[in-house]
Amino acid sequence: MHRTGELYGQYKTLEQQKETATLGMWIFLVTEILFFGGLFLTYTINRHQFPTAFGVGGNMLSLPLGFANTVVLIASSFTMAMSVWSAQTSKKTLVPLFLIATLVLGTVFLGVKVVEYKQKFDHHIVPGRNFDVTYCAKNPASVCGLTEKDHQDEIKEVREGVEAEGGEIALNAHAQLYFSLYFGMTGLHALHMIVGAGLLLWLILESRKGRFDANYNTPVENIGLYWHFVDIVWIFLFPLLYLINRHLA
Amino acid sequence: MSNHSEHVVSPKLYAVILGALLLGTYLTVQAAKIDLGRWNIVLALTIATIKMSLVILFFMHGKYSSRRTQLVIISGFFWLAIMLGLTLTDYTARKPEPSRSANPHALTIHRA
Amino acid sequence: MSATPNSNGGEQKLPSENYLNATYGIRSWLLTTDHKRIALLYLASVTFFFFVGGIFATLIRIHLLTPAGYLVTPETYNKLFTMHGVAMIFFFLIPSIPAVLGNFLIPIMVGAKDLAFPKINLLSWYIYLIGGSFVLYSFATGGLDTGWTFYTPLSSIYSNSAVTPAVIGIFINGFSSILTGLNFLVTVHTMRAPGMTWFRLPLFVWAHYATSLITLLLAGLERMFHFGFFNPAYGGDPILFQHLFWFYSHPAVYIMILPAMGVVSEIIPTFVRKPIFGYSFIAASSIGIAVIGFIVWAHHMFLTGEATYAAIAFSFLSYLVAIPSAVKVFNWTSTLYKGSISWDTPMLYALGFIGLFTIGGLTGLFLACLGLDIHLHDTYFVIAHFHYIMVGGAVMGYVGGLHFWWPKITGRLYPEYLARAAAIILFVGFNLTFFPQFILGGLGMPRRYHNYPPEFQVLNVMSTAGASILAIGYLLPMIYLTWSMRYGKIAGPNPWPATGLEWKTASPPLTENFHETPIVDWEPYDFVHRPDLGLTGSKPKVPGKLSPAHGDD
Numbered sequence: 001m002h003r004t005g006e007l008y009g010q011y012k013t014l015e016q017q018k019e020t021a022t023l024g025m026w027i028f029l030v031t032e033i034l035f036f037g038g039l040f041l042t043y044t045i046n047r048h049q050f051p052t053a054f055g056v057g058g059n060m061l062s063l064p065l066g067f068a069n070t071v072v073l074i075a076s077s078f079t080m081a082m083s084v085w086s087a088q089t090s091k092k093t094l095v096p097l098f099l100i101a102t103l104v105l106g107t108v109f110l111g112v113k114v115v116e117y118k119q120k121f122d123h124h125i126v127p128g129r130n131f132d133v134t135y136c137a138k139n140p141a142s143v144c145g146l147t148e149k150d151h152q153d154e155i156k157e158v159r160e161g162v163e164a165e166g167g168e169i170a171l172n173a174h175a176q177l178y179f180s181l182y183f184g185m186t187g188l189h190a191l192h193m194i195v196g197a198g199l200l201l202w203l204i205l206e207s208r209k210g211r212f213d214a215n216y217n218t219p220v221e222n223i224g225l226y227w228h229f230v231d232i233v234w235i236f237l238f239p240l241l242y243l244i245n246r247h248l249a
Numbered sequence: 250m251s252n253h254s255e256h257v258v259s260p261k262l263y264a265v266i267l268g269a270l271l272l273g274t275y276l277t278v279q280a281a282k283i284d285l286g287r288w289n290i291v292l293a294l295t296i297a298t299i300k301m302s303l304v305i306l307f308f309m310h311g312k313y314s315s316r317r318t319q320l321v322i323i324s325g326f327f328w329l330a331i332m333l334g335l336t337l338t339d340y341t342a343r344k345p346e347p348s349r350s351a352n353p354h355a356l357t358i359h360r361a
Numbered sequence: 362m363s364a365t366p367n368s369n370g371g372e373q374k375l376p377s378e379n380y381l382n383a384t385y386g387i388r389s390w391l392l393t394t395d396h397k398r399i400a401l402l403y404l405a406s407v408t409f410f411f412f413v414g415g416i417f418a419t420l421i422r423i424h425l426l427t428p429a430g431y432l433v434t435p436e437t438y439n440k441l442f443t444m445h446g447v448a449m450i451f452f453f454l455i456p457s458i459p460a461v462l463g464n465f466l467i468p469i470m471v472g473a474k475d476l477a478f479p480k481i482n483l484l485s486w487y488i489y490l491i492g493g494s495f496v497l498y499s500f501a502t503g504g505l506d507t508g509w510t511f512y513t514p515l516s517s518i519y520s521n522s523a524v525t526p527a528v529i530g531i532f533i534n535g536f537s538s539i540l541t542g543l544n545f546l547v548t549v550h551t552m553r554a555p556g557m558t559w560f561r562l563p564l565f566v567w568a569h570y571a572t573s574l575i576t577l578l579l580a581g582l583e584r585m586f587h588f589g590f591f592n593p594a595y596g597g598d599p600i601l602f603q604h605l606f607w608f609y610s611h612p613a614v615y616i617m618i619l620p621a622m623g624v625v626s627e628i629i630p631t632f633v634r635k636p637i638f639g640y641s642f643i644a645a646s647s648i649g650i651a652v653i654g655f656i657v658w659a660h661h662m663f664l665t666g667e668a669t670y671a672a673i674a675f676s677f678l679s680y681l682v683a684i685p686s687a688v689k690v691f692n693w694t695s696t697l698y699k700g701s702i703s704w705d706t707p708m709l710y711a712l713g714f715i716g717l718f719t720i721g722g723l724t725g726l727f728l729a730c731l732g733l734d735i736h737l738h739d740t741y742f743v744i745a746h747f748h749y750i751m752v753g754g755a756v757m758g759y760v761g762g763l764h765f766w767w768p769k770i771t772g773r774l775y776p777e778y779l780a781r782a783a784a785i786i787l788f789v790g791f792n793l794t795f796f797p798q799f800i801l802g803g804l805g806m807p808r809r810y811h812n813y814p815p816e817f818q819v820l821n822v823m824s825t826a827g828a829s830i831l832a833i834g835y836l837l838p839m840i841y842l843t844w845s846m847r848y849g850k851i852a853g854p855n856p857w858p859a860t861g862l863e864w865k866t867a868s869p870p871l872t873e874n875f876h877e878t879p880i881v882d883w884e885p886y887d888f889v890h891r892p893d894l895g896l897t898g899s900k901p902k903v904p905g906k907l908s909p910a911h912g913d914d
Contacts, residue, residue, distance in 0.1 A: 019315070020477050020551045026318055027543050030325035037329045038605055044333065045340050045601060063278070070274050078267040081258070081308045088257045221310075228309045232301045238274075239293035243281035247289075317550060331656050335674070336604045339659065342668030 018218045025222040029229050032192075036233055039185050043240060046177050051245075052161025053174030056133065057182070058244030060125060062116060066242040069112050070234065076105035077231045080224045087207075087217035095207040095220065102227065103200045106193055113190055117183075125179050133175035134168075155248055182241055189237060192230045199223045256313035266307045273300045375772045375851055379869040394479035395872055397770070400465035402486050403456060408839070410452035410493065413500075417445035419832065422794075422825040428815045438811035439506035440522065446509030448500075451531050452493055454751060455613060457759045458620035459541055460489075465770060467545055468552070469863040469870060472879045477547040478540075485540035488533060495530025499523040508809060510610070513602040538616075600665050607658035615654040617751060618718075619647055621758025622689055625711045628765050629693050631859040632708035633700030634896070636886035639692040646685035653682040663734045672731055679729035686722050690715060705857070706780040710761025713788045717753025721746055724799065739809070742802025745795045753791055760787075760838060767842065768856050772868040773849030775841050783841070787834025793827025858894040860886050 047054045083098030120126050123144050124135035136144035162171050203223055206212070212220050277296045281289065305311040311322060380397045390398055421441050424432035433441065464482065468475050476482050499505055503523045507516040516524050630637045637643060659667060659675040693715055702708070724746040728734050737743060768774055797820040802808075806817050813821065855864040862881065866874055883890065 016551055020547050023318065023321070023550060024478065024543055024547045026321045027546055028539075030321060030328075031539055033325040033329055034332070037332055038608075041333055041336055041605070042601060044337070045598065048340065067274065067278055071271060074267065074270045074274065077270075077304060077308050078263060081263050082260060085257065085260055085263070225309055228304050232304055235300045235304070236294075236297050239277055239281070239297055243277065243289075243293055245289075246281040247284040328655065332608055335656055335659070335671075336608070338674055339600075339604065339662075339667045339671035342670040 014216075021218050021222055022225070025225050029225060032229060036185075036188070039181070039188065040236070040240075043181050043185070046174075046181065047244075050165050050174040050177065052158060052165050053171055054178050055161070055245035055248065056158060056171065057125075057175045057178035058241060059246065059248070060120075060123070060133075060136070061182070061242050062119070063242060063246065065112055065116055066238055069109050070238045072105050072109050072112070073231050073234050076102045076109070077228050079105065080227045083207075084217065084220050084224045087212040087220045088214055090213040092207075092210045092213060095212055096204050099200055099204045099207060099220075103197060103204065106197050106200070106227075110190060110193060110197070113186065120179070125175075127176050127180045127183065131172070131176050131179070133172050133179075157248060185237055185241070189230065189233050192233070196223075196227050196230055199226065256310065258307060258310065258313070262307065266303050269303055270300050376867040376869070376871075378871065379772065379867060380872045381771075381869050383872045392483070394475070394483055396464050396468050396476050396479065396482060397870065397872075399482050399486055400461050400463075401770075403460040403464060403489070406486075406490065406493070407453050407457050407461060410448050411835075413497075414445050414448035414453055415832070415835070417441050417448065418828070421445060422828040424811070425813070425821045426825050428813050428818050428821075430812045433811075435811040436506060437504075439508075439809070440504035442809055443505045443508050444500055447496060447505060447527065447531070449751075450509055450613070450617075451534055452489075452496065454617045454755055455538060456489065456541075458624065458755070458762060459545070459616075460486075462624065462759075462762050462766060463545060463620065464541070466766065466863055467548060469866060469874050470861060471549060471552055472862055472875065472881065473548065473552040474873045474875070476544045477552060478544050481540050482544055485537040485544070488540070489537040492530045492532070492534030492537060495526045495533060497530075499525075499527035499530065502526070510606060511602075512606075513599045517602075600662070600667065603662050603665060604659065607661045608655075611658040611661065612651075612654045614747070614751070615650055617755045618758075619650060621714065621755045621762075622647065624758045624762035624765070625693060625714050626689075627859075627861065628707045628711040628761060629696050630886040630888075631765075631857050632703050632705055632711075633696055634888050635696065635700045636884070636888075637692065638695035638698075639688075640885065642688055643692050646688040649685035649688075650682060653678065653685070657682055660729055660734075663731060664738045676729050676731050680726065683722060683726055683729075686718075690719055690722075704781070706775075706777060706784055707761045707765035709781060709784040709788075710757045710764065713784070714754055714757045714761065717749050717757065717788075717791070721749030721753055724749065736805075737802060739807055740802035741798040741806045741808055744808050745798035745802060748795045748798070752795070757787075760835075763842070764838070765857075766863075767845070768852030769863055769866075769868050769870070771846050771849070772852055773845050774852045774856060775838075775845040775849055779841055780838065783834055783837035786830060786837065790827050790830030790832070790834045794824050794831050795827070797821070797823045797827075855894065858896065860888060860891060860894070 079098045079101040083095050083102065086092075086094035086098055117126075124130050124132045132138075162168065165171065165174060200223065203219060206219070273296050277293055280292050280296070283289075285292065305322065311319065314322075380395055383395075390402065393399060393402075420432065421438075424430045424438060424441070430438065464476070500523075503521075505524060505527050506522045507520050507524060511524070511528065516528075626637060626643055657675055657679045659671060660679045663672050663676075693711075724742070728737055728743060728746060764775065764780060801817055801820050801824075804817065806813050852868050854866065854868050856868075858864065860883070862879060863870075865879065888894065888896065
């Protein structure tokens, strides 16, 4: 690993070295756009075909938790940007503090996701053999922690939509599609966050040695780019997964 | 020596952007509770796109980056647009599937 | 170190210190970050996979000697063509020119000491090996029978073959491509020596720029491979798989051809002794092919029942992509006009490329036509079409490039007359193998079938006969190139001579490529104002036209 702020190998100037690294990160992020894009494409096509099933599935997600997570992640982007600012203005002691804040917020996010995933497991809406989107409806309200009002399937509009999309049996299959996408997309996103957390940890350790200042802050900037990208993915995931047909609730 | 290509954004501006993002999140949740028919998704995606733009321009320093970097960012979206747009020319132009409820026991072939 | 008398009567030796002998031992190779050594590591591995794919091809052609097919069972036959495709496409064709020639040459051509990210370069080789291991494991434990296209639901639900490890391996291999592409893109953008403005860059670099762009974006997409939303039982759509698959794989085929075009653009001016015709058009058309190549993918799906509106759009766009390719062919051919042509081996490959690529490309237009494709889809016409481009095009570009830069890479020359003979054998064998397949396809012989109606036997036998000649055409270079590494004549820095920056370094180059950062003050392919090239002959009769080179001292 090369020393801080030193030219190494094939570079002629520090500026060239920094530009190169940043360009490399942006190009990598473009590949990530296409990567997630494929999943968004799949989502679009399936929701276009089965809007009611997606609505039923979407209403089973916890809006408060989703909203909280969105706020947490946006805040973490802010703290990340602030850590870059601290490095750029050579406020070396602030750098690790903001990075730690970012890491904490990111961990909170992941913790909430664990809670959500467990909830789905309990409610039998994890795709697989035990998947049953009507599980909560068939059981007393207390089992899923729902009130009578939350029973989507009793709403007339939903009933009509379900009929149009193939009936009750098909509803289970299509809802499974929705939850496959839910777990696939948020799971992939969470995986990226875990990688990001690892990178932040490394960054925190290095920044505590005072490595980053106005002369050299490339890793902070570039890991920041990665972190912001992961935030942007969530900015789209939240409305697409959590905010379908909420007016019916 | 500071790179002249590096533009330092002030914390105040970051805070403003943060506020805008949080406001956008709140708005999108409230909007979802109103029935706007097919405009719900349009509104939600519009708000999300604005939020994304703010993150890219300010948090990711997109506004202050070189032309080359900006070209790279735009090309990413260009390709995403192609993937979504052209594939949807297939899916949206297909004839609708026969309805199951006409004969619930019929085997429908999922074809275009 | 052997010495060879050169044309001036003096002794030529290999440079005493070069990248090959700078350090010794297996660790210095396996842990190298020198782009030139990494290129050789790739050379060894892609050649290995070429053998693997070639063995499967051999078995296929032997099996198809008789209408009923006597060599293998139908299930095994499915595995043969699948594994041939997987090995060749993902582990030979896609990496070959970029990872071998590109890795070696790009830093030198732009005047840099190494690529932007040398350690990432080494990492990409190891990732390639890991991906390859998964695929070899899949081959060894039951093989793969889904076709290299992995269409669902056969691949996702019904196949009993080792699909999962293969898909994992290809997925991992995609990262290798991303990293290589990223490296090239960043290097070209940020590490050019002073004076090497964009339009002075050799066209080879332009081709890689376009290729890298595609490689990056697509290898990213490839990861979509195994997310399972293609099961109709859940309302999923197998056609969605095809959309996602071809969104990646069609541009992937442009990854395979663009670098080969870059090679041809380097070779032709060298052996015609004049600048390439229409430099900026060739550069622009590389980018054009890359961009348009992204929006044509569903022409692989005309017969899936996709919406007619979409089919029309994709058909139109597929015709469009032929235009930049045609521009290149016209420009290469125009370069020959009033040039001083010599028939050295690389030139034979380049000329062969132009002819065979043209046939392959034109037959692509047949397939892009909706009405014709109904009859030609999934027949041997398609197989002939893409082999003309991939083998007649990409592989010939690769082999031609290897010959062209061999003196630079190894410091030695291969035996010229034997090499020319091998090139001709390859060309004849290739056409005998694949031209009959156009006819077979037109007559209706389906692809991926283990048997065929008896009336097609003659053409199939011709094809197999051609394949055996083609095999000799490939084996010969493998033998004499290897031989030349030890016994070949010393080449000197610029044996052809050619005008690129890479020919100003020693053969083989120093580890750091240049003693000092070079400053470029000449236009590309400028043979007239380069007295250092030592081109003999009296005053040219035609301005810009110079005497032929010696290629066979």
